[in-house]
Amino acid sequence: MTTMERQIRSAAQQLLANGQVSCVIGYERSPRGNVRPAFVYQAGDVDRLVWDCDCNLDLVTYVHNFKTPPRRGVPVPKVAIVVRPCDARAINLLIYEQQIKRENVQVIGVTCTGTEVRGQQRLACSLCHERVPVVYDVLIESDVEPDLPVAQEEYADIGEMENWTPAQRLEYWTHEFDRCIRCYACRQACPGCYCFECVAEQVDPHWTSIALELPEKHFFHVMRAFHLAGRCVACDACEAACPMDIPLSKLNRKLAKEVEALFGYRTGDDPRTAPPLATFSPDERLRM
Amino acid sequence: MMKVLTQSQLGGWLDGLARNLCLVAPTSSEGKLVYQKVDSSDGIAWGFQRTDMSPKAWLFPATEPIAIIAQGANTGIVDPPPPGRTVLFGVRPCDARGALAIDALFLGRNPTDGQYAAHREATNLVGLTCPQMWDTCFCTVVGGAPNGADGLDILLTQVDDLYAVQVVSEKGAALAADMRGDEQPVALPEPALTRGLPTLRSSEEWKGHFEDVFWQSVGDRCLGCRVCTFVCPACRCFDVRDEVVSRRPGLQAIERLRAWDACTISAYRRIAGGHNPRPTQLARLRNRFYCKFSYYPDDFGPLGCVGCGRCIDACPVGIDILEVITAVEQMSLQA
Numbered sequence: 001m002t003t004m005e006r007q008i009r010s011a012a013q014q015l016l017a018n019g020q021v022s023c024v025i026g027y028e029r030s031p032r033g034n035v036r037p038a039f040v041y042q043a044g045d046v047d048r049l050v051w052d053c054d055c056n057l058d059l060v061t062y063v064h065n066f067k068t069p070p071r072r073g074v075p076v077p078k079v080a081i082v083v084r085p086c087d088a089r090a091i092n093l094l095i096y097e098q099q100i101k102r103e104n105v106q107v108i109g110v111t112c113t114g115t116e117v118r119g120q121q122r123l124a125c126s127l128c129h130e131r132v133p134v135v136y137d138v139l140i141e142s143d144v145e146p147d148l149p150v151a152q153e154e155y156a157d158i159g160e161m162e163n164w165t166p167a168q169r170l171e172y173w174t175h176e177f178d179r180c181i182r183c184y185a186c187r188q189a190c191p192g193c194y195c196f197e198c199v200a201e202q203v204d205p206h207w208t209s210i211a212l213e214l215p216e217k218h219f220f221h222v223m224r225a226f227h228l229a230g231r232c233v234a235c236d237a238c239e240a241a242c243p244m245d246i247p248l249s250k251l252n253r254k255l256a257k258e259v260e261a262l263f264g265y266r267t268g269d270d271p272r273t274a275p276p277l278a279t280f281s282p283d284e285r286l287r288m
Numbered sequence: 289m290m291k292v293l294t295q296s297q298l299g300g301w302l303d304g305l306a307r308n309l310c311l312v313a314p315t316s317s318e319g320k321l322v323y324q325k326v327d328s329s330d331g332i333a334w335g336f337q338r339t340d341m342s343p344k345a346w347l348f349p350a351t352e353p354i355a356i357i358a359q360g361a362n363t364g365i366v367d368p369p370p371p372g373r374t375v376l377f378g379v380r381p382c383d384a385r386g387a388l389a390i391d392a393l394f395l396g397r398n399p400t401d402g403q404y405a406a407h408r409e410a411t412n413l414v415g416l417t418c419p420q421m422w423d424t425c426f427c428t429v430v431g432g433a434p435n436g437a438d439g440l441d442i443l444l445t446q447v448d449d450l451y452a453v454q455v456v457s458e459k460g461a462a463l464a465a466d467m468r469g470d471e472q473p474v475a476l477p478e479p480a481l482t483r484g485l486p487t488l489r490s491s492e493e494w495k496g497h498f499e500d501v502f503w504q505s506v507g508d509r510c511l512g513c514r515v516c517t518f519v520c521p522a523c524r525c526f527d528v529r530d531e532v533v534s535r536r537p538g539l540q541a542i543e544r545l546r547a548w549d550a551c552t553i554s555a556y557r558r559i560a561g562g563h564n565p566r567p568t569q570l571a572r573l574r575n576r577f578y579c580k581f582s583y584y585p586d587d588f589g590p591l592g593c594v595g596c597g598r599c600i601d602a603c604p605v606g607i608d609i610l611e612v613i614t615a616v617e618q619m620s621l622q623a
Contacts, residue, residue: 030606030608030611031608031611032424032600032606032608034606035606036509036605036606037508037509037605037606038509039505039508039509057604057605061511062508065508065569176318178317179317179318179320179322181341181350181515181518181519182514183513183514183515183518183550184513184514184553185511185513185514185515185604187513188511188512188513189511189513189604197555198555201553201555206529206531209529209531209545209547210351210527210529210531210545210547210549211351211531211545211547212350212351212547212548213350213351240604241511241513241604241605242604243340243515243519243602243604244320244340245318245319245320
């Protein structure tokens with residue numbers, strides 16, 4: 001057990017024992033040895049919780065399962081969630097969007113040194129400058145001194161794409177989207193994708209075909225990217241969840257970069273500021 | 289005595305097939321292994337273990353029109369064009385049993401599904417024995433074997449650098465007629481089996497554990513996507529919708545489309561007025577397992593799982609069907 005795990009377990013134990021929350025959402029190790037989400041309801045079960053560099057989902061997506069009362073006449077359940085700095089921004093986003101109330105969520109914030117996919121540090125993590133979550137109730141201190149990436153431009157990974165012609169971009173994304181099986185794992189893993197009825201599934205009006213073919217895949221990913229522009233927290237849970245290794249973060253980070261450049265806005269800095277594309281003011285000016 | 293092919297004889301046979309009909313084989317796209325049409329044996333991802341997607345889509349396409357209503361002078365319902373002759377090469381024994389499982393739904397009783405029957409009729413399955421069970425494989429738990437020939441037309445087994453040919457069906461015999469190669473005595477290797485796997489309990493025993501608290505622990509984690517069912521060689525649920533836009537250039541039509549769907553998403557069961565008889569993710573995910581091990585075998589005969597293990601590898605949140613089988617076994621032992 002690492003010192004971070006000890007801190008997470010101790011925080012979870014207290015929250016459950018005091019009755020502050022009914023469930024702690026964290027990570028556990030499966031019998032096969034893989035890290036996966038864990039739902040802990042009893043203070044005695046907190047030893048299941050682990051933390052390591054494979055913890056690459058955004059557990060905030062599960063808060064949508066806890067935002068309404070399980071039955072009439074009982075209150076909204078209170079939960080605790082283990083979050084990385086990127087995930088914590090989703091908490092602020094969802095508070096702004098009135099999906100959750102701050103008092104119903106206990107945030108166990110982890111000092112993050114980046115996560116890995118198949119033993120490789122994720123590109124987005126290697127460029128990320130954030131070590132401490134923007135919002136937390138308990139802060140889990142890192143075992144190691146977090147080192148920041150040195151003199152790395154934050155959006156270095158998408159610079160290449162920006163130099164492509166529109167035709168080259170189309171060719172690249174057509175090749176990538178062709179692999180998509182339209183399983184919706186990206187959407188389901190995303191804390192910002194919580195529509196009761198997704199555009200991709202809506203029957204009336206029937207925006208897109210039920211076909212699992214290239215035009216629908218293209219539509220789905222571009223639509224999702226636009227709906228997340230200025231709302232994406234760059235947790236990359238979509239890419240981590242994708243069974244076909246589609247580089248979705250490239251798409252989302254490109255739009256995040258645009259929104260930041262145009263509006264000076266980063267998703268989830270605080271729970272009060274509206275995402276630029278979710279608001280309108282007559283005197284707004286683009287920074288161009 | 290058994291017919292034996294060298295790699296180049298096998299390649300030559302496949303090249304011949306690719307010239308005359310649609311040859312489909314495992315190919316790699318950015319490292320992901322999927323079954324696609326190849327122009328020659330050079331396009332095949334030789335040395336593959338288990339593909340990321342099963343070959344299911346070549347028998348039960350992810351999307352296909354089941355009726356076309358053409359516009360113009362001859363307005364009326366026309367059948368979609370018949371599928372061309374296809375050979376699926378490199379089918380693993382589990383995936384061939386997946387096709388048998390799907391057969392039970394579409395062909396097992398009258399009326400049969402004409403469209404599926406046409407695909408099945410037009411397609412030959414050429415299998416490749418698995419030399420071993422890989423990490424998440426559990427075919428032996430659900431009645432299969434790494435060298436099983438059920439559902440195949442031809443089964444090839446690699447023996448050192450040669451391929452031994454077992455002709456399984458009449459369709460296979462016709463196809464194998466063009467194979468060059470020598471008849472020689474061959475000792476087929478025994479595939480390495482994974483030990484210590486659980487025992488699958490009966491449909492009745494599964495029913496007895498429907499309300500167990502265990503389901504909460506998997507239901508909590510399920511994100512409600514469709515990946516487990518889409519990678520599954522035996523899942524066969526679909527959605528049907530009439531769509532106005534034609535996918536074929538030059539033909540104005542309404543198509544009645546059939547596309548894969550999945551019981552694991554909330555929209556699957558949602559009905560007019562918004563009611564959902566499976567209102568929780570727990571209920572939806574549990575349905576997937578009960579379909580495979582209880583409802584489908586009760587109603588149609590075969591199990592709805594062939595033990596390929598793809599859903600275990602593909603699930604982003606570590607839902608593990610073998611862990612579920614093990615848990616149900618434990619519940620039965622404790623009952």
